[in-house]
Amino acid sequence: MNDISMQFADFWRIVMEVWNSGVLGYSVGDAIVALLIVLAFYVFRGVFRRVIIGAIERWTKRTKNTIDDQISHAIGGPLQLLFVALGVFFAFQYLGLRGEFDELGDNLVRSLIAFAIFWALFNAIEPLSVLLKRLETIITREMVAWLITGIKWGVIFLGAATILQIWGIQVGPILAGLGLFGVAVALGAQDLFRNLIGGLCILIEKRFKNGDWILVDGVVEGTVEHIGFRSTKVRRFDQAPVYVPNQKLSDAAVTNFTAMTYRRIYWKIGLEYRATLDQLKVIRDQIEEYLRTAGPFVQPPSASMFVRYDAFNASSIDLMLYTFTKTTVWGEWLEHKENLAYRVKEIVEGAGCSFAFPSQSIYIEKHPEGAPEPFVPPN
Incomplete structure (x- = not known):
């Protein structure tokens, strides 16, 4: 019996050791409590979404403009992510992370915060683009669309660079390597850059815009649907789409029937x-x-x-x-x-007149009476 009791005591000691240091040196109980903290903030995120953000959205719907509706919708997701980041922060604080784990936890929380911020900025570009659309009086609508797309990619690049910097990854050497890689790619992708420049020429010269009826002899005739970075989508009158490289449209003679005065x-x-x-x-x-x-x-x-x-x-x-x-x-x-x-x-x-049509008139000459018949010599 004593041997059995000692074996159970050893087993219980092992269980307690696993419980106290079974998760990266932290007790299972503390890990469960930390997980519950994260789950609690996740649940609170849903409550915040329904109560606070819901109230903001109901208030913005009563206003006349739609910009505030779009902005409230744009920041709703990032604000909920911040609650998750807050839960992760309190969970790590409860665990009392030490050494490398403390640095990893801090970087994770910072990354979540940075992701939420740049996510909100990315979502806010679309409603705030209404201000940029006022530039359509100076530049074309398609150029404004390109500008908005460029801003979105800029926000993505800055967000990625910020998160990489948080984890100690230097962006400068990466950009230098991408520069060398870009030179190699540029040598093999000259057509891509030609089409990109061709698209810029089309937009700057205002040759045509979306919805215009154009004709390019020997290439296409139809309605312009989209001017992309590489090609332009033209819908023919038989409803078949044609993707024409921008370089071809910038170099060729384009007839824009929509631009007719009369x-x-x-x-x-x-x-x-x-x-x-x-x-x-x-x-x-x-x-x-x-x-x-x-x-x-x-x-x-x-x-x-x-x-x-x-x-x-x-x-x-x-x-x-x-x-x-x-x-x-x-x-x-x-x-x-x-x-x-x-x-x-x-x-x-x-007026008593008629339309003409192709015709021929045949005049037959009649000989006078008593005139001798014409002599036809025998064969």
Whole structure:
């Protein structure tokens, strides 16, 4: 019995040794208490989210502007992370970390705080970008979008550098190594930099913007959807997307139909040769009167307007109609063009004339009565 009692005593001594120094030299009880502290702050984080941040969000929704709503939403997550960092800090304080563990714990808490701060800054860029959008009067909207993207990457870089510095990793040698690596990459990625510079040229010169209808001969025709760092996404009229390298768009001749001041209508209207001079004059005068009195058409001297007989064609007398509509929207332009076609047909038919179409006339000569028949020599 004494041997059994001594064995149980030895076993209990081992259990107590494990309990007192089983987790990196700290007792299991202290580790459990520290874990509970972290969990308590994690639960308190949820309460803080529902009560405090919820109240702030309800207050911001009652205001007229939306910036405060976006800012409150942006800082909600980082504030909750700060509560977790606070719980980790109190847990380490309770454990009383010593030596290397104290330094590791301190670095972890600092890293969590730095991550929360830069996370909040990153989230706040989007709502604060409204202030940058005022620059659209000076630079293009796409350039502002590039600037916002650059600021976001800058915040990410500063946050990563700060956290690395906390852990004693020097950023300078890394940047120097990346510089040498960048030179090697640049030699093999010249097309990437050419396209990047091409994109900057497109934005600076304001060749086109998102939503514009462009034509690049032999490349693409469609609507610009996105101007990226390397390529531009153009949606063709059959709804197929085309990704065109920026360098090609910056070097090629680009026709921007959206930038048209007005939209042109140019017709050649063929009338029959049997039309009289008075009919031709009436047709021309009435078409010109319609163009000058109808609202959709631009009047001189803002844009040219011509209704003139232009040529004697093989089968018709050609009337040239040259005018511009005030709208450049394709659907509206087609509607005005259709109404003009109705009016032209009405005028031509009202004048007792008809439209010409390709034809040939055959004249048969008739011999007078009593004239001898033509002699046809035998073969």
